[in-house]
Amino acid sequence: MRERERERERELLLLRSTFASSSMGALLLPLPLLSFLLFVAFVRSPSFVCGADSSSSDDDTSITPIPRDLYRSSDVLLHEIKALVARHSDSLNMESVRAGSKGYLAEVVVVTYNRVKKHISDKVKFRILMSFGQHGRELITSEVAFRLLSVLTEEHIIPGTEPTTFQNMLDNLVIKVVPMENLNGRKLVEAGDLCERRNGRGVDLNRNWSVDWGKKEKDYDPYEENPGTAPFSEPEAEIMRKLSLSFDPHIWVNVHSGMEALFMPYDHKNTTPSGVAGRLMRSILEDLNHRHFQDKCLVGSGGGSVGYFAHGTTTDYMHDVAKVPMSFTFEIYGNLSASSKDCFRMFNPVDKITFDSVINKWCMAFLTLFQEGPDKLNDARLRVSTLSDERALNGAIDPRFMEDNRGRMRMEVLELGMRELRTYFRLFMLSTILLMFMFCSRISKTKNRQQLTSLFTPQKQDHRKQEQFRYDYF
Numbered sequence: 001m002r003e004r005e006r007e008r009e010r011e012l013l014l015l016r017s018t019f020a021s022s023s024m025g026a027l028l029l030p031l032p033l034l035s036f037l038l039f040v041a042f043v044r045s046p047s048f049v050c051g052a053d054s055s056s057s058d059d060d061t062s063i064t065p066i067p068r069d070l071y072r073s074s075d076v077l078l079h080e081i082k083a084l085v086a087r088h089s090d091s092l093n094m095e096s097v098r099a100g101s102k103g104y105l106a107e108v109v110v111v112t113y114n115r116v117k118k119h120i121s122d123k124v125k126f127r128i129l130m131s132f133g134q135h136g137r138e139l140i141t142s143e144v145a146f147r148l149l150s151v152l153t154e155e156h157i158i159p160g161t162e163p164t165t166f167q168n169m170l171d172n173l174v175i176k177v178v179p180m181e182n183l184n185g186r187k188l189v190e191a192g193d194l195c196e197r198r199n200g201r202g203v204d205l206n207r208n209w210s211v212d213w214g215k216k217e218k219d220y221d222p223y224e225e226n227p228g229t230a231p232f233s234e235p236e237a238e239i240m241r242k243l244s245l246s247f248d249p250h251i252w253v254n255v256h257s258g259m260e261a262l263f264m265p266y267d268h269k270n271t272t273p274s275g276v277a278g279r280l281m282r283s284i285l286e287d288l289n290h291r292h293f294q295d296k297c298l299v300g301s302g303g304g305s306v307g308y309f310a311h312g313t314t315t316d317y318m319h320d321v322a323k324v325p326m327s328f329t330f331e332i333y334g335n336l337s338a339s340s341k342d343c344f345r346m347f348n349p350v351d352k353i354t355f356d357s358v359i360n361k362w363c364m365a366f367l368t369l370f371q372e373g374p375d376k377l378n379d380a381r382l383r384v385s386t387l388s389d390e391r392a393l394n395g396a397i398d399p400r401f402m403e404d405n406r407g408r409m410r411m412e413v414l415e416l417g418m419r420e421l422r423t424y425f426r427l428f429m430l431s432t433i434l435l436m437f438m439f440c441s442r443i444s445k446t447k448n449r450q451q452l453t454s455l456f457t458p459q460k461q462d463h464r465k466q467e468q469f470r471y472d473y474f
């Protein structure tokens with residue numbers, strides 16, 4: 001989330017709270033008292049977004065350092081992830097993907113959760129892809145990633161839950177977790193650049209994707225939103241693109257912090273996908289909002305909810321190009337009253353109680369998503385009635401109903417062929433009309449010349465001219 005966006009969000013919340021507290025009493029209270037209440041509302045505005053932390057820092061000019069007792073360094077976190085994977089080699093594996101461009105090297109670690117069961121083929125499992133830490137300064141997201149892996153392997157139990165509750169549904173899932181997508185950017189943050197969100201060479205990885213890439217709004221921030229020199233110019237984005245296309249997930253979640261919200265496409269325009277696909281995503285988000293966040297989260301399209309359009313984002317690509325039927329961006333924490341210079345506090349909880357509460361709350365929400373996602377997708381597939389809706393959901397393959405995604409590939413090839421046929425037919429019709437037009441215009445010219453000739457020449461010459469014009473045509 002950008003700082004400008006946070007300022008706007010803060011203004012919006014202030015306005016909302018002001019309006020909420022003044023609208024009922026406005027008819028009854030005298031003006032001076034109303035003004036006083038408005039002032040108080042401005043000064044003490046409560047937070048509205050998902051219960052985000054609005055407690056102000058003690059000193060607006062102070063910069064909060066990384067609380068090392070709460071947050072592990074990236075090296076320690078990677079080491080602990082590796083150890084966790086080693087302890088659970090029956091359900092976890094880890095790969096490290098490296099790529100480079102023009103001397104810039106990046107490494108993305110991918111942890112796959114897949115409990116091998118002989119009676120369930122991997123090919124028919126429901127696939128979920130999640131990325132954490134795409135922006136360097138959002139350290140809390142990677143802590144959630146680690147805790148989620150610990151919960152999946154039953155090393156950690158979320159307070160108030162039965163460990164067996166989710167175990168059966170996990171047999172049907174393959175979950176790929178990218179705990180720190182932007183390792184190079186994060187290292188800059190750990191070295192003291194607490195406001196850095198971009199990768200190790202100054203590119204915003206959530207603007208480097210191909211859908212509507214490079215478009216600049218009037219309020220475009222060239223520093224924070226540097227989209228790179230071309231779509232996928234950054235190795236981190238290219239690694240993630242290849243991963244998404246080869247894994248072909250049913251659910252994509254891009255996990256960020258800076259506010260608390262549940263977003264669906266689109267980020268680059270003020271609309272959400274139409275038809276069954278859009279309704280499916282919205283229904284899932286509203287359900288999560290109700291069950292875990294008391295309906296206080298912002299829910300809807302990123303572009304429509306945040307107050308500005310973002311171009312070249314990952315979630316728009318996942319929906320539009322990778323055809324992931326459920327593509328989301330979750331914003332898991334934000335301190336709306338922190339100073340805009342106090343980046344760590346803006347994007348990450350700094351006390352133990354909030355830290356644990358955020359992590360547990362979002363791990364629970366993810367488990368609900370894993371449980372509800374496959375069922376809701378099946379329901380949506382059964383309700384599908386139009387071709388466009390069917391295409392939008394074709395990536396959504398349920399283990400119990402579909403064998404693999406070959407059907408979708410066939411549909412796409414068929415659709416491509418039909419599109420080409422339609423183009424050829426249109427070209428044929430256009431050229432026919434052009435020929436007819438030329439033919440008619442020559443006939444009318446011929447007639448005109450005949451009429452003119454008949455005025456000045458005898459009948460015999462007129463016949464010869466007619467023959468000559470016929471010859472010109474054929």
Ligand SMILES: [Zn+2]
Pocket residue numbers: 001134135138256257258
């Ligand atoms: Zn972010």
